[in-house]
Amino acid sequence: MIQMILCGRGGQGIVFLTRLLGDIATRKGLDVISSETHGMAVRGGSINSHLKIGSFSSPLVRWGHADYLLSMDMLETGNNRQFLKEGGVVFENSPVASESGLFRVDAARIARSIGRIQLENVVLLGFSAFLGNLEVSVEDIRARLSQDPRESVRNYNIKALDAGVKVGSAMKTTGGSTG
Amino acid sequence: MSDAKNESAVLNRFLMGNEAIARGVIESGCSLATAYPGTPSSEIMESLVRWKTELKSSIYLEWSINEKVAFEVAYGGSLAGKRCAVAMKMVGLNVASDPFTSAAYLGIRGGLVIIVADDPGPHSSQTEQDSRFFSWFAKVPVFDPGSPAEALEMTIKAFDLSEKYQVPVMLRPCLRVCHARQNVTISHPRSQINIGAFEKNWTRWAATPKFRLALHGELNRKIETISSTEIFALPKLIAGDSQSSRIVITSGSVSSHVRDVVSSEAKMSGLSVYKVDLPYPANHSALQSLVDSKTETLIVEETYPVMELQIGNRTKVKGRMSGAVPRQGELDPEAVERIISGFVGLKPKDFEAPNLKVRRPSLCAGCPHRPAFFMIKKLFNGAIYAGDIGCYTLGVNLGAVDTCLCMGASIGMACGFAQAAKQGQDGELVVATIGDSTFFHAGVPALINAVHTGANFVLVLMDNNITAMTGGQPTPATALTADGSKAVPIDMERLIRGCGVEFLEAVDPYDYHALENTLKAAKSFSHEKKAGVSVVITRRPCIRSKNAAVSKTKFQVGENCDKCMTCVRDLECPAISFVKQNKNVRIDPDLCAGCGFCVEVCPSKAISVWGI
Numbered sequence: 203m204i205q206m207i208l209c210g211r212g213g214q215g216i217v218f219l220t221r222l223l224g225d226i227a228t229r230k231g232l233d234v235i236s237s238e239t240h241g242m243a244v245r246g247g248s249i250n251s252h253l254k255i256g257s258f259s260s261p262l263v264r265w266g267h268a269d270y271l272l273s274m275d276m277l278e279t280g281n282n283r284q285f286l287k288e289g290g291v292v293f294e295n296s297p298v299a300s301e302s303g304l305f306r307v308d309a310a311r312i313a314r315s316i317g318r319i320q321l322e323n324v325v326l327l328g329f330s331a332f333l334g335n336l337e338v339s340v341e342d343i344r345a346r347l348s349q350d351p352r353e354s355v356r357n358y359n360i361k362a363l364d365a366g367v368k369v370g371s372a373m374k375t376t377g378g379s380t381g
Numbered sequence: 382m383s384d385a386k387n388e389s390a391v392l393n394r395f396l397m398g399n400e401a402i403a404r405g406v407i408e409s410g411c412s413l414a415t416a417y418p419g420t421p422s423s424e425i426m427e428s429l430v431r432w433k434t435e436l437k438s439s440i441y442l443e444w445s446i447n448e449k450v451a452f453e454v455a456y457g458g459s460l461a462g463k464r465c466a467v468a469m470k471m472v473g474l475n476v477a478s479d480p481f482t483s484a485a486y487l488g489i490r491g492g493l494v495i496i497v498a499d500d501p502g503p504h505s506s507q508t509e510q511d512s513r514f515f516s517w518f519a520k521v522p523v524f525d526p527g528s529p530a531e532a533l534e535m536t537i538k539a540f541d542l543s544e545k546y547q548v549p550v551m552l553r554p555c556l557r558v559c560h561a562r563q564n565v566t567i568s569h570p571r572s573q574i575n576i577g578a579f580e581k582n583w584t585r586w587a588a589t590p591k592f593r594l595a596l597h598g599e600l601n602r603k604i605e606t607i608s609s610t611e612i613f614a615l616p617k618l619i620a621g622d623s624q625s626s627r628i629v630i631t632s633g634s635v636s637s638h639v640r641d642v643v644s645s646e647a648k649m650s651g652l653s654v655y656k657v658d659l660p661y662p663a664n665h666s667a668l669q670s671l672v673d674s675k676t677e678t679l680i681v682e683e684t685y686p687v688m689e690l691q692i693g694n695r696t697k698v699k700g701r702m703s704g705a706v707p708r709q710g711e712l713d714p715e716a717v718e719r720i721i722s723g724f725v726g727l728k729p730k731d732f733e734a735p736n737l738k739v740r741r742p743s744l745c746a747g748c749p750h751r752p753a754f755f756m757i758k759k760l761f762n763g764a765i766y767a768g769d770i771g772c773y774t775l776g777v778n779l780g781a782v783d784t785c786l787c788m789g790a791s792i793g794m795a796c797g798f799a800q801a802a803k804q805g806q807d808g809e810l811v812v813a814t815i816g817d818s819t820f821f822h823a824g825v826p827a828l829i830n831a832v833h834t835g836a837n838f839v840l841v842l843m844d845n846n847i848t849a850m851t852g853g854q855p856t857p858a859t860a861l862t863a864d865g866s867k868a869v870p871i872d873m874e875r876l877i878r879g880c881g882v883e884f885l886e887a888v889d890p891y892d893y894h895a896l897e898n899t900l901k902a903a904k905s906f907s908h909e910k911k912a913g914v915s916v917v918i919t920r921r922p923c924i925r926s927k928n929a930a931v932s933k934t935k936f937q938v939g940e941n942c943d944k945c946m947t948c949v950r951d952l953e954c955p956a957i958s959f960v961k962q963n964k965n966v967r968i969d970p971d972l973c974a975g976c977g978f979c980v981e982v983c984p985s986k987a988i989s990v991w992g993i
Binding site for chain 1: 393394395397504527528529557560561562563564636637638640641642713714715718730735737738739740741742743971
């Protein structure tokens with residue numbers, strides 16, 4: 203049983219991440235339900251999606267019930283904090299240093315260095331899946347991304363995933379002090 | 382839902398509610414489906430196209446010109462003996478209401494399911510009307526699914542019920558079903574059902590008023606039978622036990638929040654929850670006896686009190702009529718917790734609304750509508766700007782949209798503003814804006830009306846060759862139909878000429894000077910010469926479509942910038958912002974789409990190509 207919120211700005215690949223995680227959970231035989239934002243809000247506006255793995259009926263996470271917040275944007279972290287439960291963990295895309303309960307990775311910079319800013323969501327995913335217990339592991343995600351029939355997409359995604367994992371792994375060894 | 386795995390189950394897939402509904406349509410043996418795009422319904426037709434390909438089905442699919450036509454096409458198919466479906470959003474049903482209400486009297490032949498997606502909240506709609514009331518008004522049974530998995534099952538049940546009673550049946554998913562995703566079990570489709578060719582019978586299919594009276598009686602009898610005999614019309618226990626003295630009755634997408642809240646809060650464990658799958662016509666006597674047998678009942682349904690009003694004696698009922706449930710707004714899990722806490726006498730948890738800094742939606746960087754709005758504002762300063770429904774509603778950010786009523790209303794309302802101007806407020810400038818899909822949908826009759834009555838205004842038709850806001854569906858001007866087969870594209874210019882418009886120019890909105898000159902000429906025609914409606918087509922593909930010629934050129938702000946804020950404030954491009962820290966205007970290279978319109982907009986000529 204796990205509940206999470208994925209948030210960011212329209213165009214940052216929030217819906218892609220939600221579908222990816224839900225699809226993997228489904229293939230693992232888990233019950234999973236989520237809710238996406240579509241329409242006008244997607245035009246660069248604030249966007250969040252809810253994802254619940256386990257025996258839930260409602261696709262929405264209630265305030266104070268999310269285990270994790272995966273945030274593509276610092277400002278949106280603030281807009282979605284109310285969903286987080288006490289002791290819940292935030293994984294955030296930002297260049298700032300991490301702090302207690304808030305693990306940060308400069309996913310945008312890493313994505314640019316790989317060659318595509320669009321990969322920042324996958325970098326954050328690798329980072330979050332390594333550090334958190336999302337019910338879907340880094341290996342599950344890698345296996346799923348490896349199935350993309352487009353070779354270039356596949357390679358870029360795996361690179362981005364591994365780059366995120368690498369930052370997460372460095373952070374784990376240094377006890378969370380890496381920026 | 383995992384208990385529903387039957388033998389014919391072929392796969393477990395992570396499906397959006399709209400994909401699950403489309404799957405249900407295909408699995409039901411449906412032969413024809415139509416739709417007009419609108420959030421949150423749009424993905425139903427898109428998914429039908431994908432299922433059609435995946436299953437090599439021969440189902441006929443179309444994006445119709447509007448919802449009324451979509452309904453009529455599906456109705457025709459039903460009379461021809463085929464199972465048919467039509468999908469739209471709830472305000473689309475307003476457009477289709479004429480054939481919808483009449484078809485209920487006449488009845489159907491092949492099963493006919495009307496899928497109407499509601500948007501409580503409303504998240505991307507003009508109203509949060511409850512389509513179940515429309516089904517009640519038309520006397521059409523309505524299924525109210527609570528999850529994507531249930532939506533698939535109910536779609537199939539809806540076809541069966543429709544054929545059994547020869548009435549149209551509505552499926553009313555809410556946004557939280559349409560855009561929820563869930564692991565869903567899918568099955569092999571039935572082969573397409575055909576109940577036999579059209580049988581002429583003018584007393585039914587072309588009934589005159591005298592026969593309509595008899596048909597109304599027939600419809601009333603069908604509804605009464607469904608209400609009193611069908612299992613879907615009965616309240617069923619979904620949480621707690623039947624011995625509880627206090628109960629909650631619920632329906633539709635909100636029922637899933639009710640179930641999660643009640644089952645996760647220990648203090649609510651004394652409650653039991655009942656759900657009604659068919660809230661109209663609900664089994665009102667069963668509802669009444671359930672209510673009478675308990676100390677107290679809370680009714681939680683979205684958006685209007687449809688089941689609540691079917692209970693005759695509500696002295697022991699709390700709900701919208703008693704004020705226990707708010708009369709507007711989405712019933713999200715927080716609202717549900719608040720309502721149920723109040724019902725069981727608990728002090729609701731202190732929900733302090735967070736201090737949100739939500740970004741407002743904006744036209745995309747490089748959107749061809751932005752320069753059009755910018756130029757309208759520049760040349761028609763102080764005019765009345767009649768706007769319409771679509772991406773271009775966001776022209777409100779540029780100060781170039783004053784009204785937004787419903788699809789096609791910009792032209793009709795501009796006609797009203799222009800006629801009012803003739804009665805004394807002479808000199809009032811009126812500019813209407815509308816997109817290509819909306820123009821075809823409901824703008825054409827309004828344009829004919831405006832030309833015919835001699836209204837003087839400028840109509841800017843923003844043609845991006847797509848229905849952009851709902852995700853890029855084709856329009857009648859597209860040479861392809863929904864499933865990619867060949868279509869006859871409608872020539873917009875010939876259509877507009879045919880409406881009697883004399884001033885008609887098409888221009889690329891990226892071309893600053895051509896845009897300026899064309900709009901000036903239109904202004905002169907309609908407002909100086911008072912020679913009638915002028916139409917300017919601003920034509921360029923949506924920046925998000927595959928036809929868009931996106932430039933790789935990026936732009937930057939140079940040292941000449943005097944911080945006049947014209948680009949930030951008047952152009953409102955999301956790529957351009959004022960950076961407080963170093964007090965500079967900056968163009969974000971990640972967001973810049975390279976349209977270059979800002980180069981012309983900048984009064985101090987400070988914007989140039991990146992790297993030069």
